[in-house]
Amino acid sequence: xxxxxxxxxxxxxxxxxxxxxxxxxxxxxxxxxxxxxxxxxxxxxxxxxxxxxxxxxxxxxxxxxxxxxxxxxxxxxxxxxxxxxxxxxxxxxxxxxxxxxxxxxxxxxxxxxxxxxxxxxxxxxxxxxxxxxxxxxxxxxxxxxxxxxxxxxxxxxxxxxxxxxxxxxxxxxxxxxxxxxxxxxxxxxxxxxxxxxxxxxxxxxxxxxxxxxxxxxxxxxxxxxxxxxxxxxxxxxxxxxxxxxxxxxxxxxxxxxxxxxxxxxxxxxxxxxxxxxxxxxxxxxxxxxxxxxxxxxxxxxxxxxxxxxxxxxxxxxxxxxxxxxxxxxxxxxxxxxxxxxxxxxxxxxxxxxxxxxxxxxxxxxxxxxxxxxxxxxxxxxxxxxxxxxxxxx
Amino acid sequence: xxxxxxxxxxxxxxxxxxxxxxxxxxxxxxxxxxxxxxxxxxxxxxxxxxxxxxxxxxxxxxxxxxxxxxxxxxxxxxxxxxxxxxxxxxxxxxxxxxxxxxxxxxxxxxxxxxxxxxxxxxxxxxxxxxxxxxxxxxxxxxxxxxxxxxxxxxxxxxxxxxxxxxxxxxxxxxxxxxxxxxxxxxxxxxxxxxxxxxxxxxxxxxxxxxxxxxxxxxxxxxxxxxxxxxxxxxxxxxxxxxxxxxxxxxxxxxxxxxxxxxxxxxxxxxxxxxxxxxxxxxxxxxxxxxxxxxxxxxxxxxxxxxxxxxxxxxxxxxxxxxxxxxxxxxxxxxxxxxxxxxxxxxxxxxxxxxxxxxx
Ligand SMILES: Cc1cc2nc3c(=O)[nH]c(=O)nc-3n(C[C@H](O)[C@H](O)[C@H](O)COP(=O)(O)OP(=O)(O)OC[C@H]3O[C@@H](n4cnc5c(N)ncnc54)[C@H](O)[C@@H]3O)c2cc1C
Numbered sequence: 001x002x003x004x005x006x007x008x009x010x011x012x013x014x015x016x017x018x019x020x021x022x023x024x025x026x027x028x029x030x031x032x033x034x035x036x037x038x039x040x041x042x043x044x045x046x047x048x049x050x051x052x053x054x055x056x057x058x059x060x061x062x063x064x065x066x067x068x069x070x071x072x073x074x075x076x077x078x079x080x081x082x083x084x085x086x087x088x089x090x091x092x093x094x095x096x097x098x099x100x101x102x103x104x105x106x107x108x109x110x111x112x113x114x115x116x117x118x119x120x121x122x123x124x125x126x127x128x129x130x131x132x133x134x135x136x137x138x139x140x141x142x143x144x145x146x147x148x149x150x151x152x153x154x155x156x157x158x159x160x161x162x163x164x165x166x167x168x169x170x171x172x173x174x175x176x177x178x179x180x181x182x183x184x185x186x187x188x189x190x191x192x193x194x195x196x197x198x199x200x201x202x203x204x205x206x207x208x209x210x211x212x213x214x215x216x217x218x219x220x221x222x223x224x225x226x227x228x229x230x231x232x233x234x235x236x237x238x239x240x241x242x243x244x245x246x247x248x249x250x251x252x253x254x255x256x257x258x259x260x261x262x263x264x265x266x267x268x269x270x271x272x273x274x275x276x277x278x279x280x281x282x283x284x285x286x287x288x289x290x291x292x293x294x295x296x297x298x299x300x301x302x303x304x305x306x307x308x309x310x311x312x313x314x315x316x317x318x319x320x321x322x323x324x325x326x327x328x329x330x331x332x333x334x335x336x337x338x339x340x341x342x343x344x345x346x347x348x349x350x351x352x353x354x355x356x357x358x359x360x361x362x363x364x365x366x367x368x369x370x371x372x373x374x375x376x377x378x379x380x381x382x383x384x385x386x387x388x389x390x391x392x393x
Numbered sequence: 394x395x396x397x398x399x400x401x402x403x404x405x406x407x408x409x410x411x412x413x414x415x416x417x418x419x420x421x422x423x424x425x426x427x428x429x430x431x432x433x434x435x436x437x438x439x440x441x442x443x444x445x446x447x448x449x450x451x452x453x454x455x456x457x458x459x460x461x462x463x464x465x466x467x468x469x470x471x472x473x474x475x476x477x478x479x480x481x482x483x484x485x486x487x488x489x490x491x492x493x494x495x496x497x498x499x500x501x502x503x504x505x506x507x508x509x510x511x512x513x514x515x516x517x518x519x520x521x522x523x524x525x526x527x528x529x530x531x532x533x534x535x536x537x538x539x540x541x542x543x544x545x546x547x548x549x550x551x552x553x554x555x556x557x558x559x560x561x562x563x564x565x566x567x568x569x570x571x572x573x574x575x576x577x578x579x580x581x582x583x584x585x586x587x588x589x590x591x592x593x594x595x596x597x598x599x600x601x602x603x604x605x606x607x608x609x610x611x612x613x614x615x616x617x618x619x620x621x622x623x624x625x626x627x628x629x630x631x632x633x634x635x636x637x638x639x640x641x642x643x644x645x646x647x648x649x650x651x652x653x654x655x656x657x658x659x660x661x662x663x664x665x666x667x668x669x670x671x672x673x674x675x676x677x678x679x680x681x682x683x684x685x686x687x688x689x690x691x692x693x694x695x696x697x698x699x700x701x702x703x704x705x706x707x708x709x710x711x712x713x714x715x716x717x718x719x720x721x722x723x724x725x726x727x728x729x730x731x732x733x734x735x736x737x738x739x740x741x742x743x744x745x746x747x748x749x750x751x752x
Binding site for chain 1: 528563564565566568571629630631632638640641687690691694695698699701702703704705709713716717719720721724725726727
């Protein structure tokens with residue numbers, strides 16, 4: 001019922017992926033040692049220069065065709081790059097949306113011209129994208145978007161408001177989900193995805209401050225913004241199908257369970273040779289949970305690699321949702337364990353790395369189980385699929 | 394209702410009214426920058442709330458520790474940016490119990506943790522204080538700092554003008570002042586240093602500190618639950634209020650249980666401190682309320698989703714305080730070990746009597 005036909009006993013990364021891992025590690029060690037990057041936990045940081053350097057190595061859009069700036073490497077190699085970045089919390093926000101979401105969407109649904117224009121730039125780390133799905137009235141209920149696009153000569157006029165748009169103040173474009181025909185009957189019809197230039201006339205980006213005072217998400221107001229016809233992604237009216245066809249891979253990657261992992265590393269450093277039995281047991285449990293999560297996530301990446309070569313993909317959507325659900329709670333439990341095992345008063349102005357990471361993780365604890373689909377919505381989907389399977393068996 | 398109950402409900406009503414009218418979200422937000430709210434302090438002081446539980450002959454407001462406890466819960470509910478617990482439950486308690494009058498104004502309280510941390514030397518007929526105390530709550534805004542200093546023969550209570558100390562400002566997760574205070578050979582008059590009075594010990598100080606945080610957390614949990622219920626009733630997704638979804642109902646129910654347990658544990662501990670040392674009750678309270686704080690703030694944020702993690706929305710005033718207060722005056726780890734050790738030392742035969750003899 002879950003992971004059917006997946007041979008967990010055969011999960012070993014090919015030699016070229018492990019060779020790549022060493023390359024990435026060396027690169028990151030040099031970035032850290034030189035002070036070019038200073039990791040922060042909780043929210044991936046936005047650093048265009050870092051993204052350019054990663055792009056120059058060929059580590060963005062790695063699985064894409066060469067003609068669009070990709071390297072035609074395997075999903076397993078991409079997996080390795082991603083987990084190495086996460087293990088040190090490298091500042092990947094300027095390229096991650098492109099690498100993980102907008103790039104793959106463009107590959108699947110984009111026109112030749114769009115692919116040629118955006119994909120090589122994303123792969124170079126030079127075209128940061130944001131995602132404009134949520135609105136004040138539409139969170140979990142994505143289909144109730146109110147932002148609307150009206151057909152005009154040569155394009156569309158878009159008006160409405162988006163919220164929680166991460167990095168819209170620094171990105172170049174965003175994918176804007178909007179209604180292109182009036183809601184009648186099935187409300188999932190009549191939605192479209194437009195690629196909107198965030199610097200276009202009529203676009204206003206206002207910061208929304210996170211409760212720690214940090215600025216990473218925004219409100220985006222659209223007032224009669226003109227979007228040319230060639231910036232419609234895929235088909236007009238097929239927005240819903242396009243958005244929800246997000247690949248399982250995108251939901252089950254290491255970014256769903258590794259955002260607090262560097263805190264675990266610092267926790268181990270702090271505890272050192274402790275004689276505390278409970279500390280050893282908790283560290284053991286956290287390690288075991290990571291081990292299993294990573295195996296599940298890897299299995300999905302393996303399936304993609306196999307499927308991509310044989311052009312037959314098993315549906316591992318439920319498994320991917322499970323990985324996200326387990327993963328977001330795992331991230332939270334690392335934070336909780338760290339604060340209970342090392343008895344300090346967490347402070348936002350800490351200088352010590354462990355203490356700073358701990359404070360950053362506490363501030364961002366709530367977000368893992370909210371962004372990209374809440375726990376409740378995710379579990380509803382999982383249960384529906386499992387019960388459906390049991391019912392029909 | 395007894396006369397005591399009348400006084401208690403009057404106090405709670407007064408506190409509710411003051412905080413509702415004068416402790417707005419803007420007040421709490423401004424305190425992130427200023428450290429506290431002097432305007433609110435004036436009003437609260439006028440109403441004599443800070444010195445409840447301190448005898449009137451020592452310039453206090455009278456009443457019991459349980460009365461003050463009820464006020465602290467209300468203060469926690471409103472995230473009141475004031476050293477209310479430090480003033481009444483800690484500093485004024487030490488002064489009054491040691492025979493000193495309590496000065497007006499916000500007070501900070503601290504105690505010597507380690508042997509070498511402070512040095513209090515007699516010089517002729519006065520004293521000299523040297524050393525450093527880390528993360529003293531509210532030191533930078535207090536008008537007096539009351540310190541419990543260890544001595545070879547006995548512990549002493551010293552009152553110091555913070556203006557004469559070197560203070561490095563620091564904050565907790567909710568930006569409340571937690572400052573490092575250096576005493577550089579500060580001269581203190583004979584009447585500024587006295588023998589610690591009956592019951593004023595480092596153990597008792599720490600217990601009272603933990604009690605204070607448990608009470609404030611119980612209040613913050615009340616507020617987080619109220620906000621979550623309000624949000625569940627009004628936020629509409631998929632054409633209905635999210636409180637209509639069973640997944641949300643289950644979370645609200647779980648949350649309610651945590652809040653109830655927190656109030657029971659914190660308020661009963663106040664009574665036990667009043668009647669005895671309250672060691673067992675305070676340990677249980679700090680542990681249980683800490684757990685409720687962890688579970689409760691997670692549920693509150695989950696129900697609010699994105700809106701709840703913003704600076705604009707007031708939920709974080711409660712939840713970040715819960716996160717900060719959990720670790721102050723001993724986390725669940727600290728009190729868990731201390732309580733567990735005590736139970737194990739006493740042995741199996743003592744467990745049941747220990748749980749039932751005092752209440
Ligand atoms: C840090 C962060 C970054 C984000 N970045 C982006 C971004 O870049 N672009 C973007 O478009 N969005 C972004 N989001 C928004 C995110 O996708 C939404 O927060 C999410 O979809 C939930 O919507 P909501 O916050 O409106 O919560 P709501 O949908 O209002 O949910 C409130 C509560 O109700 C529950 N609920 C809702 N429906 C049901 C149901 N049917 N059954 C049971 N329970 C239900 C939810 O689980 C939740 O507990 C971001 C959010 C965060 C926190």
